[in-house]
Amino acid sequence: MITCSTLLIQLLEKYGVDTIFGIPGVHTIEFYRDLPETNIRHITPRHEQGAGFMADGYARATGKPGVCLLITGPGVTNATTALAEAYSDSVPLLCISSVNQINELGMGGGRLHELPSQRNLTSACTVFSHTVLDPGEIPHVLARAFAVFSSGRPGPVHIEIPINLLTAELEFIPKEVQTVTRPGPDPQRIEKAAQLLASASKPIIILGGGAVDAGVEATQLVETLNCPVLTTIAGKGTVDESHPLSLGATLPFRDVQALIENANVVLAVGTEFAETDLLYTGRTPKFNGQLIRIDIEAEQLVRNFAPAVPILSDARMALRAINLELARDENQSVLPAKTEQPIEDIASATANLEWHPLAAQHQLVLDIIHRELPNETVIVCDSCQLAYTGCHYFPSQFSRHWMFPLGYGTLGYGLPAALGAKLAKPEAAVVCLAGDGGYLFTVQELATAVDEGIAVIVIVWNNEGYGEIRDAMVATGIPTIGVNLKTPDFVRMAESFGCHGCAPDNLEDLAAEIGAALKRDLPTVIEIHENAPYLLNAGQPHE
Structure with missing residues (x-):
């Protein structure tokens, strides 16, 4: 006999899962009982949205499904933006969560973490969302999920298991799992x-x-x-x-x-x-x-x-x-x-591309990144102006080495996704490009990076606000309300987490800091202010 939670963890390992991102909660502790008996490592983020974005970064870097483990209710709702991002960008992501007991579902009894229908919430941003009502469903629903990941247009899948089933026992004869291959052409x-x-x-x-x-x-x-x-x-x-x-x-x-x-x-x-x-x-x-x-x-x-x-x-x-x-x-x-x-x-x-006015400043920074880092460097972007230029300017030599939250356009993606990518490819240099606004959405994941020794390089493009939206307001004559932000001291903030932080005074120092970051075994945060004197004479954008 085997419990439902143990079966799930064992099957995940058989499907090749080697990393799970999640924050344990009272509803999910049974999943952790037998986790030490496997080769699956567990990464604890500081927010479930971070768990979802880390799984996304892992998946984009490898092509394998990223997996996150979430508690009922707030764990799932916190990660829903990450599920929507994965859905928009066709990223294979498996979200496993607990849910209230079967006899409590939809009853509105005021149970801990209760939602009217957790599955209905996630079904709007997943390929499918399934509630397990019998432990025997576990092998079948996992097979269905991995068929989505391997045979069609990939996307996120949500599987929720009522807490009273996690310890339920069933007879199960281990079998080799089978994956479905993609179809060929006519x-x-x-x-x-x-x-x-x-x-x-x-x-x-x-x-x-x-x-x-x-x-x-x-x-x-x-x-x-x-x-x-x-x-x-x-x-x-x-x-x-x-x-x-x-x-x-x-x-x-x-x-x-x-x-x-x-x-x-x-x-x-x-x-x-x-x-x-x-x-x-x-x-x-x-x-x-x-x-x-x-x-x-x-x-x-x-x-x-x-x-x-x-x-x-x-x-x-x-x-x-x-x-x-x-x-x-x-x-x-x-x-x-x-x-x-x-x-x-x-x-x-390509001789006269219509670059935006600030692109010349971005190009100076992007050129240094390209020159100082190996060609195999993985660049993970948040939604920010530096990345918008980079999407069309930075010369990528390999696929899966430039990641951008394009479909859903969310903020806060860059840092946690970069951690997921680095965990997937520990031998590669991984750089996060983030704006000051989006960076603050998930900056707490620096603590995860320090805890796990994930030595990513974070470049924070500081324009003291939501620059892209501010520019759009100015261009259309709309008052710039809600887009000018007070930003913290990013260097001291990084240091308070245990990272190396710096704000170079010139391009030479910027290049030196990027090069030095490659040799550190801890995260490096480099702040670049949009109005830094060494960027203001950048001239015209180039091709």
């Missing part, structure tokens, strides 16, 4: 797509977050077609942005969109063409040529822009199939001769 659609691409005189490829694990196949296709490739923010680094055929993540810009509009075939892989990918300029591209779309979700194939050739498939499998089809003699014979024209078009399209 061969006829692949053949048609390959024919269109082979005969196109001006093809172009757009890679979204759904293509992040298909970098090798995407690069091969780009080189075969000798065509420009660009990514959305979620797809940054899928093709090395230093590649001569890469436009980087420049989708919002006018001259890049002109290339798309002049293309006679556009291949879009794993992207929903979301508004949030275009916010930097607010421009929406037009597709005048034939559009081929590859996506793992059927509905997504027909949203926003209808394709001439929709391909329902895993991105890697579809791109591999297209590459094989293009290698056939009949397609090789019609491929246009390779010229330098695509490289010249890329240089022209």
Whole structure:
């Protein structure tokens, strides 16, 4: 016989879970009884939203589901923003929580942590939310959750277990867990797509977050077609942005969109063409040529822009199939001769990007980060102006190395997500870019970083308020109410947590501090004020 809580923990380990983020509570202590008998480590954040964002950062860095363990009621509600962020950005996140006893559900009896319906709350921002009513459901609902993570468009899943079931016993014969693989493409659609691409005189490829694990196949296709490739923010680094055929993540810009509009075939892989990918300029591209779309979700194939050739498939499998089809003699014979024209078009399209006025200051900082840190550095962003520029400017060479809360646009994501990413990739340098406003949402997670020895580098861009909103108010003649903030001494705050804190006086000191941070075994917080004298003479933004 085995208890429900023990079964759940053992099955999580079988599914490859090695880290759980959570804050124990009286409703969840049974989950911890047998945790020391496993190889699963437990990380205690200082707020359940931090647990959710840490799990998100872990998941984005690895592609594996991040797991958080939450108490009934406030634990779940505190983490709901993180669930919504994961839902918007298609991040595999498993949220396991307790809930009140079965006979108390929906009764309104004033029980501890009681909600009218906890499951209804989370169902609005998860792929599914399930209440376990019998211990025997545990293996089946976990199999369903991991099928979501491995076979379709990923997203968060919530499983709640009534507290009276946690100690309930059941007979269970251990079995090897099975995961579901993603579907491959329709061969006829692949053949048609390959024919269109082979005969196109001006093809172009757009890679979204759904293509992040298909970098090798995407690069091969780009080189075969000798065509420009660009990514959305979620797809940054899928093709090395230093590649001569890469436009980087420049989708919002006018001259890049002109290339798309002049293309006679556009291949879009794993992207929903979301508004949030275009916010930097607010421009929406037009597709005048034939559009081929590859996506793992059927509905997504027909949203926003209808394709001439929709391909329902895993991105890697579809791109591999297209590459094989293009290698056939009949397609090789019609491929246009390779010229330098695509490289010249890329240089022209990126020569005069419409950067915002403060972008030159951001670029100075981003250039130093790029120069001083290894190419494999993972950058985790909060919603802040430094990151907005970086999304389109910073040259990413690898996928899963630039993380940004794009879909939901929440504040407070950066620091806890960076901790999750560092725990997932302890050998990599991990940098958090945060604004002073968003940083204060989750600054308490510095305590978690110190406790666990998570040596991340945090760069706080201080503009004494919610700068992006303030600028929008000024631009539209609206009084700047609620956006000018009193900020604390970020250096002393960092030191009070046990971190190294600094505020460099010049670019040379900034570079030195970033380099020194790599050698520390504790977090480093670097404050950069938007109006620092060494940034005020930054000049005009550059390409």
